[in-house]
Amino acid sequence: MILPNNVIGHHIKSLQATTSTLLRGGRGNMGTPEPIMPEKMLVLYEHEACPYSRRVREVMTHLNLDYESRPSPHKGHVYRDELKARAGKAQVPFLIDDNTEDQILDSQAIIDHLFANYSKNGVTPERYQAPNGDKATVINKAASVVSMMRGVKAVHPDKNQARGRPDEPLHLYGFEASPFCRLVREKLSELEVGFISHSVAREQIEDIGAFGMRLGLGKYKPIKGGKREHVMQEVMHGKLQFPYLIDPNTDTQMFESKDILDYLEKTYG
Structure with a gap:
């Protein structure tokens, strides 16, 4: 059943999205305050409910990288046809990195590429490795189940294709594990609307919280010189x-x- 976006429906969808976050054990929450941002924007073909795309997005948050998301859900055409032409098949995730002239189809290969080029030590941490091949774990697949009604396929592909892409991509600020950000990404995936994903990872324990409350006491202060401070001051105006x-x-x-x-x-x- 597809839930309406009324108050009750939104609360239920928020609880479902929170379940995905809990199943992932906190991945996609924390990240570096000083990311190594590539000169040219990374491009990621993906869709929200794909467990392999989720692995890559979790690393994007960990490294606090911005990227252009080109949602390519099942039944879609706005980006999916382009994906098939570029990658040779309609499989996600697919990363284009014009900084290194790489085009990568396998999620573990994408993750290794991101750590090699945009982390301080250039090594993929063990928790982000898939020693048994590029396979989604049972927990990761379970996290996708609650999104299967949203974000997995285009809701009206003919209309999406007729509309085409917005003249300019939308900009979404958030982080992978936020259940509220997840709901927005699901909708963008259904509508096949491309956007720039600005990762704003939690950088310190004081950033952790929910429903407007944080663990830290007193007035909130982001890490000085960090990405959150920049977004807070320059984008969200305090x-x-x-x-x-x-x-x-x-x-x-x-x-x-x-x-x-x-x-x-x-x-x-």
Whole structure:
């Protein structure tokens, strides 16, 4: 059953998205405050419910990297046909890195590439390795089950294709493990709307919290010189809340996942 985006439906979807976060054991939460950002934007063909794409997005958060997401869900055409032409098959995730002139199809190979080029020591940590080959674990597949009604396929591919891509990509600020960011990514995947994913990973214990409350006491202060400080001061003008969507096509900036979902459906649905 596809849940409506009313108050009750949104609460249920939020609980489902939270289940995915819990099943992943905290991956996609924390990251470096000083990422090694590539000069040219990384491009990732993916879709939200794919467990292999999730592995890559978790590493993007860990390394705090921004990238262009080109949602390629089942039944879709806006990016999926292009994916098939570039990669030789409609398989995700598929990474294009113009900084190194690499095009990589296998999720573990993508992860190794990201650590080799955009981490301080150039080595893939053991927890991000797949020693038995590029296989999704049972837990990772279970985390995908709760998203299977959303983000796994295009909801109306003919209309999506007729609309095509926005003139400019949308910008989404958040991090992989946030259940509210997940709901927005699912909607973007269903609608096949490309966007720049700005990873804003939690950088310290004071960043951990939920429902507006953090573990740290007193006034919140991001790590000085870190990415969160930059986003808070330069992008959100003193506020720090996720998800945060910027749509340059309509000059729209907004917080709150439910409001963003309503906006996306109205504008691109």
